[in-house]
Amino acid sequence: MELKKELIHEIHAIIATARDRAIRSVDTERVLMYWQIGKVIFEEEQQGRERAGYGDFLIKSLANTLEPEYGSSFSYRQLNLFRQFFRIFPIVNALRSQFSWTHYRMLIRIDNEDKREFYIAETTKNNWTARQLERQVNSQLFERLLLSNNIKDVLAVAREEKYPTDAKEIIKDPMVLEFLGLKRESAYYEKDLKTAIITHLQDFILELGNGFAFVARQKRIHIEGDEFFIDLVFFNRLLQCFVLIEIKTTKLTHQDIGQLQMYVNYYDRYEKQEFENTTIGILLCTDKNDAVVKITLPENNSKIIASKYQLYLPTEQQLIDEVKKEIEKLSKGETDI
Incomplete structure (x- = not known):
């Protein structure tokens, strides 16, 4: 007797789905762990903020204690990142379950709040993988859209607060x-x-x-x-x-x-x-x-x-030059085609 191919495919699908859920579950717990560590560090730092250099001393001391036992994931640099993670995302219920730590690590490094909010909205809406998010950030999607749109419209379309009515709102x-x-x-x-x-x-x-x-x-x-x-x-x-x-x-x-x-x-x-x-x-x-x-x-x-x-991929200077060109056109009363 031969096993039905359909049965084998069905079991393969069940195993793959379970593994995927397990990986997502582990990463979700990891994100929560890093957030909680960042919260503890931040709150302790605030208690000792009167003491000069206490924050830096705190993180260095924690790294010296934790890194030998738990590895490089708890180095001085990583603990600083956890602290920054909590500062940028202070409400745990606002964390998105579909975002991995790699997603958040990329978002944390974005200084501009509007820019970060744009990528959060686009990643959520389009279900971007961490690799896709990284590619969009590196290709400076936000800056390219701003060449023919204002920040308010770019964010509104990203958040789905409005549908685009002009092709230039989505075409770069x-x-x-x-x-x-x-x-x-x-x-x-x-x-x-x-x-x-x-x-x-x-x-x-x-x-x-x-x-x-x-x-x-x-x-x-x-x-x-x-x-x-x-x-x-x-x-x-x-x-x-x-x-x-x-x-x-x-x-x-x-x-x-x-x-x-x-x-x-x-x-x-x-x-x-x-x-x-x-x-x-x-x-x-x-x-x-x-x-x-x-x-x-x-x-x-x-x-x-x-x-x-x-x-x-464009360099930051190339995007700055393009923005300057657009500003000059606007000042002369010209518009893009």
Whole structure:
């Protein structure tokens, strides 16, 4: 007699689920333990705050006592982190059960309160793993969204206090595609970039933003006997519209804009349902001239977005430079496309 494959699969699933619950349970207890240690340290430190250097003396003394017995998890640096953990998250009931210690360790290191609150809201809403959270922080998602939005709107969308009404509230410029593994120094063709995006589709959707669902690649359309191919088609459930993406490995031209405008018009006239909103087009390019984009498109344009992409994580200085550019545009009465 042979065991049924379905039975084996079912038992495998039970074991995997139980192991996952056990791991989460252990990590939850670890988070609570670190929080409680941080609370005890903080409260003891407050009692002796009149004594100069008491806080530093306290943590060093505890580390000298605990580290030999319990290992590096209770070093001076770690105990300082536990204390900081309690200071930033002083209400134990506010701790999120889906967050691991790795999540919290990343969040603790964020000094800006608005920025930390943004990542807490986005991680909760999207159920990001610790690795996904780390990637979003390192790619400076918060700062990139602020290039075309204010803090109030960015936080409101993250907390789901409002739904985005403008594509710019969730679509970033620049986009960071370091996960594709393409070297910026190397020559590559558009087909290489498109293939890499499909291979890393889950990461690409994460970079695109909230609410995106993949529909098609190289979508074929016919217009009076002529055949065209749209690079990527998505649907965004928050904006309730199709999102068409064209990818260029060169600086953007007005011809590229015209081509995407044609695709957007086609989708609005032949694919869009009555209850859906107007189609949005995104041009991903290595470089762009905002003035050319602005003049090529109608003044009230809200359908075409030109976004630069880069194949490496931006430095803090690069983001600062971008913010300065935006401030200069605003002071001159200009707006982004």
